[in-house]
Amino acid sequence: METRRPELTPDLFEQIEAGLQDSERIVGPPIGFWRDSWTRLKKNRGALVGLVVIVAVIVVAYAGPLLSPYTPFGQDLARRFSVPSSQFWFGTDEFGRDMWNRVWIGTQVSLYIGFLAAFLDLVVGVVYGAISGLFGGRVDDVMQRGIEILNGVPYLVVAILAMLVLSPGIITITIAIGLTSWTYMARIVRGRMLQLKEQEFALASRSLGANRARLLTKHLIPNSLGPMVVNLMFTIPLAIFSEAFLSFIGLGIQPPDTSLGALINEGYKELRFHSYLLWFPTAVFSLLMLSFNLLADGLRDALDPKMRK
Amino acid sequence: MAAAMNGDNNLQVKDLQISFTTYAGEVQAVRGVSFDLRRGETLAIVGESGSGKTVTAKSLMRLLPEANTLIKGGEAIFEGQDLLKLSEQRMQKIRGSKIAMVFQDPMTSLDPTMRVGKQIAESLKKHLGLSGQRAKERAVELLTLVGIPNPEDRVKQYPHQFSGGMRQRVVIAIALACDPQILIADEPTTALDVTIQAQILELLRELQEQLGMSVILITHDLGVVAHTAHRVAVMYAGKVVETGTLREIFYNPQMPYTWGLLASIPLPTADRSQELIPIPGSPPDMLDPPKGCPFTARCPYSMRICADEMPEYTTFSREHKAACWLHHPMAPNVEPPVRVGGAR
Amino acid sequence: MTEQSPNGNGRALLEVKDLKKYFRVGREALKAVDGISVEIKKGETLGLVGESGCGKTTVGRVLVRLYEPSGGEIFYNGDDITKVKGQDTKRLHRKMQMIFQDPQASLNPRMVIGDSIAEGIDIHGLARDKRERLERVHELLETVGLNKEHANRYPHEFSGGQRQRIGVARALAVDPEFIVADEPVSALDVSIQAQVINLMRRLQEERSLTYLFISHDLSVVKYISDRIGVMYLGQLVEMADSDELYENPLHPYTRALLSAVPVPDPDYETERERTVLQGDLPSPVNPPSGCRFRTRCPQAVEAAAHVEPEWREIKPGHWIQACPCFA
Numbered sequence: 007m008e009t010r011r012p013e014l015t016p017d018l019f020e021q022i023e024a025g026l027q028d029s030e031r032i033v034g035p036p037i038g039f040w041r042d043s044w045t046r047l048k049k050n051r052g053a054l055v056g057l058v059v060i061v062a063v064i065v066v067a068y069a070g071p072l073l074s075p076y077t078p079f080g081q082d083l084a085r086r087f088s089v090p091s092s093q094f095w096f097g098t099d100e101f102g103r104d105m106w107n108r109v110w111i112g113t114q115v116s117l118y119i120g121f122l123a124a125f126l127d128l129v130v131g132v133v134y135g136a137i138s139g140l141f142g143g144r145v146d147d148v149m150q151r152g153i154e155i156l157n158g159v160p161y162l163v164v165a166i167l168a169m170l171v172l173s174p175g176i177i178t179i180t181i182a183i184g185l186t187s188w189t190y191m192a193r194i195v196r197g198r199m200l201q202l203k204e205q206e207f208a209l210a211s212r213s214l215g216a217n218r219a220r221l222l223t224k225h226l227i228p229n230s231l232g233p234m235v236v237n238l239m240f241t242i243p244l245a246i247f248s249e250a251f252l253s254f255i256g257l258g259i260q261p262p263d264t265s266l267g268a269l270i271n272e273g274y275k276e277l278r279f280h281s282y283l284l285w286f287p288t289a290v291f292s293l294l295m296l297s298f299n300l301l302a303d304g305l306r307d308a309l310d311p312k313m314r315k
Numbered sequence: 316m317a318a319a320m321n322g323d324n325n326l327q328v329k330d331l332q333i334s335f336t337t338y339a340g341e342v343q344a345v346r347g348v349s350f351d352l353r354r355g356e357t358l359a360i361v362g363e364s365g366s367g368k369t370v371t372a373k374s375l376m377r378l379l380p381e382a383n384t385l386i387k388g389g390e391a392i393f394e395g396q397d398l399l400k401l402s403e404q405r406m407q408k409i410r411g412s413k414i415a416m417v418f419q420d421p422m423t424s425l426d427p428t429m430r431v432g433k434q435i436a437e438s439l440k441k442h443l444g445l446s447g448q449r450a451k452e453r454a455v456e457l458l459t460l461v462g463i464p465n466p467e468d469r470v471k472q473y474p475h476q477f478s479g480g481m482r483q484r485v486v487i488a489i490a491l492a493c494d495p496q497i498l499i500a501d502e503p504t505t506a507l508d509v510t511i512q513a514q515i516l517e518l519l520r521e522l523q524e525q526l527g528m529s530v531i532l533i534t535h536d537l538g539v540v541a542h543t544a545h546r547v548a549v550m551y552a553g554k555v556v557e558t559g560t561l562r563e564i565f566y567n568p569q570m571p572y573t574w575g576l577l578a579s580i581p582l583p584t585a586d587r588s589q590e591l592i593p594i595p596g597s598p599p600d601m602l603d604p605p606k607g608c609p610f611t612a613r614c615p616y617s618m619r620i621c622a623d624e625m626p627e628y629t630t631f632s633r634e635h636k637a638a639c640w641l642h643h644p645m646a647p648n649v650e651p652p653v654r655v656g657g658a659r
Numbered sequence: 660m661t662e663q664s665p666n667g668n669g670r671a672l673l674e675v676k677d678l679k680k681y682f683r684v685g686r687e688a689l690k691a692v693d694g695i696s697v698e699i700k701k702g703e704t705l706g707l708v709g710e711s712g713c714g715k716t717t718v719g720r721v722l723v724r725l726y727e728p729s730g731g732e733i734f735y736n737g738d739d740i741t742k743v744k745g746q747d748t749k750r751l752h753r754k755m756q757m758i759f760q761d762p763q764a765s766l767n768p769r770m771v772i773g774d775s776i777a778e779g780i781d782i783h784g785l786a787r788d789k790r791e792r793l794e795r796v797h798e799l800l801e802t803v804g805l806n807k808e809h810a811n812r813y814p815h816e817f818s819g820g821q822r823q824r825i826g827v828a829r830a831l832a833v834d835p836e837f838i839v840a841d842e843p844v845s846a847l848d849v850s851i852q853a854q855v856i857n858l859m860r861r862l863q864e865e866r867s868l869t870y871l872f873i874s875h876d877l878s879v880v881k882y883i884s885d886r887i888g889v890m891y892l893g894q895l896v897e898m899a900d901s902d903e904l905y906e907n908p909l910h911p912y913t914r915a916l917l918s919a920v921p922v923p924d925p926d927y928e929t930e931r932e933r934t935v936l937q938g939d940l941p942s943p944v945n946p947p948s949g950c951r952f953r954t955r956c957p958q959a960v961e962a963a964a965h966v967e968p969e970w971r972e973i974k975p976g977h978w979i980q981a982c983p984c985f986a
Contacts (some may be wrong), residue, residue: 538923
């Protein structure tokens, strides 16, 4: 382990001022939370692919129908059950309707459902959970019992009841989702609130005189964004799936409106002879589900502060 | 206390070098650490966070995560074998039987779902082949040895039924189960209250005298060192900067970091009007450790050469070595701060 | 409870009488603080020591109004502040501040430290505009030994010692008179502890601050405090000037505590006498009757279980919870 000894001259032994200012300096740009998470997310191939696919699907869902001369509802019985061709890119169904249009209109509906659920998660779920967690005590007890009652009723039963009472359709599904899907987010946010409000930075804020609103908006919510975003990303495919399931069993979107689930249902019926009617909507549906789940998984890892460095 | 230091070597560590690969780069945690452990003595490895002391200890037991740990060099000779090069199978025979370890946090060191007696018996079964009745008897013996009252009852209890101090005693009992030659204790009392800490330190001292084992005590608390150690190795930024006997380190330290450590601690006997002399700044980043002596940036006596070249060890006595350019013949004479050396 | 006589160099800034704080744990009450009476004089540093479960952190938090007291009275500058609410509480927050223990958790990881420091300024409207706010933040950063450029950085970019100093800057931002320091250096390396302690001492001189210094580390407490109070299971067992407490500890718990602290001086360690306490700390949910220390006290007598010990001034300035063993 002997390295070559340099010439030791007396001047080397002069005392110098150690560069102490340097040891307090911090090099590099400030690394914010989002920037750091984005860097980590980019390293996750699956998540990136998921993100790209989602964006692509959304773009095509809205731009696609515009590219085609046909409409989703126009029937042409002479052309029924056409195989995919250069004229009808996805073929036609039993009424001669252009499948390209129908698939993308259906996707639009599914996406609407997914994002609606996410929106409700945010508006209702977060607020409910935050109030419940922050206030604690009696308020929390009452609000949690409320959630438990809501959760006690199965989603399917709510949907069927809504179907019976109101006319089936997109409004009904919206209501069914609206009553049930936000409870998980509320629980997550409540859990975070309970955890964070005893942390020292929250105590410090309170001891400085912060009121509840300030505590919530400046401290508690920003530190809960991680689990919130992840949960949102999981909610969307879950909602799309729930709607697809309902439509598949005939309780959801009614014709002539359509969604991916309804299309899958119709296609399933024709699987024997006109299987293309099934493959296209299924492919889009599967792509969406997979992509959202990949993205959500990647986000969860990227946003988890414990996995830094 | 003095007799212990004349024994032969139980463990010889030479030029240990360990790094971790992280996504930010290579963290050089240990950069050439050497020390000997004599039979029957307590060697204290002292350092602050980032000094590499815990990594050193864990590496002797090969408990570092394989995935991102690089043992870049060095050897640890125990009973004629290099611990760093043994296969996992052979390490398992040594861990818990010849070399045992006690960790810092008694809350997480024990399996909460297993009865305490069973946890002690695990070691007995694996290494000594004891089973059933004999293992249970030995477990009770061990609990008595570590000072737990009513051991016949307590051996059947779960960890959560013990207090922090008692749990640490159980952990020690497990470590001692197979009569190890070497006990590595990594901050064994840091998580405990002061009065409980005193109990555990007394216990460790008694046990060492009774069983004649060698102890490596890892700590940042110089008070604990003064109470229990025979020899001391001071670590900073992955290197051992000074070693010596207890009295040599406390009363005649030869390295500015050691001076700094001693000068920054309030002694109960000291005068309150005297300001503490802190060490300014913070330890260096081990992702990019400095080229020369790692303490240069914070050292009030640093010279030009300190930043460029690592100083070699200067030997002051049989046990006392320090790595500092101030001891080179061409360096100026400096006096350590008043508070240090002969503090009483 | 009787009032303490002032030592003569200052009037009382804070006075606490028979303070109690109980927490509900299931059906039972955890008596974290169970009858503390103490006076803190303007400009002094009162140290509060004890082991886990003694209630010292709770005392600090009650004083800073993070918790509401369950009983007793608190006076600030002569005014009864035990039951303040609303705007009055906000005013108090300007006068009494806290420095926290954990450098990891005491700063909001999502806020740049400039904003963390300025939080007090924002809440109480102490700056007229952005420029003034920034100026004050820079001033505070320099006061604690950091650079102006640090204001835009996030907490994780700083070391533990630096983060503690940021916490000090945050507390100073509202210009308080009284600061509760709850284990401010316990989580720091030894060589860094001295930096923060020196800073605190300097600030105390420059700004006439009064400190309540809570810690389990007796050496540090002795160094920085004028007087020290020793707590055990929610009660004060002894209180005296720092030097007096170290030289003449009277209560057996204080003696044991002092004896248990290892001193970084090998000869001292070899020669000293030690009293090692047996047994564990009882639970604060169900403390022993009478004198709470009797289960571990080397001098315990039978009567200790039946008589509530009295808080008495046994010598001028030296208070002790006098149990029957002291008769």
